[in-house]
Amino acid sequence: MYKVVSSSPTFGKYSNKPVTYLEKEHCTVTILEPGVADDEEKFAEELYDCDVLIVGVEKVTGKVLEGAKNLKVIAKHGAGVDNIDLLAAKERNIPVAFAPGANRHAVADLALGLMLSLARNIPSTHQKVSNGEWPRVVGTELFGKTLGVIGTGKIGKEVIRRAKGFSMNILALDPFPDSELMTSGVQYVSKETLISCSDFITIHTDLNEGSRNLFDQNAFQNMKKTSYLINTARGGIVDEEALYEALKVGEIAGAALDVFLREPAGTSHLLTLGNFIATPHMAGYTAEALEEVGLITARNIVNVLKGKRAEYEWMVRV
Numbered sequence: 001m002y003k004v005v006s007s008s009p010t011f012g013k014y015s016n017k018p019v020t021y022l023e024k025e026h027c028t029v030t031i032l033e034p035g036v037a038d039d040e041e042k043f044a045e046e047l048y049d050c051d052v053l054i055v056g057v058e059k060v061t062g063k064v065l066e067g068a069k070n071l072k073v074i075a076k077h078g079a080g081v082d083n084i085d086l087l088a089a090k091e092r093n094i095p096v097a098f099a100p101g102a103n104r105h106a107v108a109d110l111a112l113g114l115m116l117s118l119a120r121n122i123p124s125t126h127q128k129v130s131n132g133e134w135p136r137v138v139g140t141e142l143f144g145k146t147l148g149v150i151g152t153g154k155i156g157k158e159v160i161r162r163a164k165g166f167s168m169n170i171l172a173l174d175p176f177p178d179s180e181l182m183t184s185g186v187q188y189v190s191k192e193t194l195i196s197c198s199d200f201i202t203i204h205t206d207l208n209e210g211s212r213n214l215f216d217q218n219a220f221q222n223m224k225k226t227s228y229l230i231n232t233a234r235g236g237i238v239d240e241e242a243l244y245e246a247l248k249v250g251e252i253a254g255a256a257l258d259v260f261l262r263e264p265a266g267t268s269h270l271l272t273l274g275n276f277i278a279t280p281h282m283a284g285y286t287a288e289a290l291e292e293v294g295l296i297t298a299r300n301i302v303n304v305l306k307g308k309r310a311e312y313e314w315m316v317r318v
Contacts, residue, residue, distance in 0.1 A: 002027045002305055003070075005046055007037035008056030008077040011294055014287050018294030025302045027052070040064055047071060052301050055084065057281075062088035073097055073304040075297045078284065080234060081314050082207045097300035097310035101154035102293035103284030108158035110283040111202050111232050114256035115142060118228045119200075123277055140226070142166040148198030150214070151205030151233070152178050152186070159202055160186060171198055174205075195219055200228050207234035215239060220246035228254045232283040235259040244269045247276055258283045 004027045006012070012019040012031065019029050030050075037043045037058035047053060047068040053060070054075045062085045065071065074089055076098040089096050117123055120139035128135050147163045149156050152174045160170055160181065170186045177188040191214075194201070201223070205211050215229065216239040223229070229252060231238050240261055246252050247270070256277035260268060263281055270276045284293070300310035 002051040002072075003049060004029045004052040004054065004301065005032060005050040006030065006054035006077070007032045007043070007046075007058045008054050009034060010056065010285070010290055011054050011077045011297065013290075015291035015294060017291060018298040021295065021298040022301065025305070027301070027305075044068070051305070054297060054301075057083055060084040060089075065089065065092060065094070068092075068094075073301055073310070075301050075310075076314075077297050078293060079103070080206050082234065086314065095304055095310060096314040097297070097304065098312050098314055099293045099296035099300070100312055102296050103286075103289035104154040104158045106286040106289035107155045107204070107232050107283040108162055109286075110258060110279070111159050111204075111230055112162050114230045114232070114258070114277060114279070115200050115202070115228065117277055118230070118254045118256055124274055142168060142200070144168070145199040146171060146197055148173070148194040148201040149186075150174075150194070150201065150203045152181055153204065156204040157181065159204060168200075192222065195222050196224070198227060199224065200230065203229075203231040203233045203237055205233055205237070207236050211237050213237070213239045213242075215243065217242040217245070220251045223252050225250060226253050228252065228256075230256045232258040235261040235263065240268065240270060244273070247273050 004022060006029060022029055032046055036046060040061060040063050044064045044067050049070055051070050051072050052075060053071060054077050056077050060074060065088050071094050074084060074094055074096045079098055079100040081096055081098055084096055086096060119142055121137050125137050143166050145168055147168045148171045149160055150173045152172050163170060171194045172186050172188050173191055173194050214237050220242060243255055247255060254275040258279045259281050265278060271278060296311060300312060303310050
């Protein structure tokens with residue numbers, strides 16, 4: 001039997017199919033108690049004799065991996081692997097598997113929902129009506145506006161597909177332009193052009209040294225005063241202090257973040273602003289998406305245990 005330890009609080013919680021799949025493949029699955037993965041020493045102890053680690057957004061450091069002598073694979077229950085020390089895993093010959101695109105519909109839906117919420121002031125208006133007010137609220141339309149999409153992978157493509165239903169003009173930024181999107185009318189442009197010309201900007205790229213603080217003071221100063229920013233990707237891509245100042249003085253019209261540099265975000269100054277919307281890192285959390293990402297995670301694990309490559313394995317270049 002293979003010992004599988006999961007620090008992801010959502011693996012197997014909303015659908016038992018991934019757990020059942022692993023059990024049929026001679027695996028025992030242990031879900032760690034909340035908070036264990038926040039303590040490096042306790043986390044490392046749990047991995048001492050396990051064969052597989054399933055991880056969500058918890059930090060997997062070199063120290064955590066030091067004593068995991070039997071570990072055969074780290075399986076990310078999701079797409080982004082910036083919380084895993086990839087070099088430490090490579091040094092120990094531990095493959096890192098991930099599950100890209102499984103939550104693409106869920107994330108794209110929320111991104112469009114946040115755009116509409118910003119454009120029509122839905123959260124703040126709801127609060128006013130709940131307080132007994134009946135305000136005349138003038139918003140803006142998505143129809144015919146220009147949408148800037150940063151990252152045109154699986155999620156970005158789904159956002160574009162939905163945005164076309166609003167007859168939006170699409171500008172895109174990606175180091176690897178998609179020829180199919182280009183033939184459908186999507187224009188790949190420079191960062192400067194996208195920032196200055198978009199009415200709405202939505203972020204769908206991973207966090208790396210090139211994207212860290214991609215939206216800083218300079219970026220906000222070059223955006224339209226009527227524009228809106230949505231980030232459902234990763235905290236750290238947006239400089240939150242710069243965003244706060246930009247929203248406070250009206251450099252941009254509004255912003256919505258599902259992800260923050262530090263989570264929970266309860267102490268963020270952004271939460272005091274009326275032109276800001278926060279959601280609790282929930283973009284990928286639908287019943288359908290969680291089942292799919294769980295099944296991809298399980299298949300990745302079984303492939304590695306059988307001596308094959310994972311369906312999706314992260315390549316570490318040094």
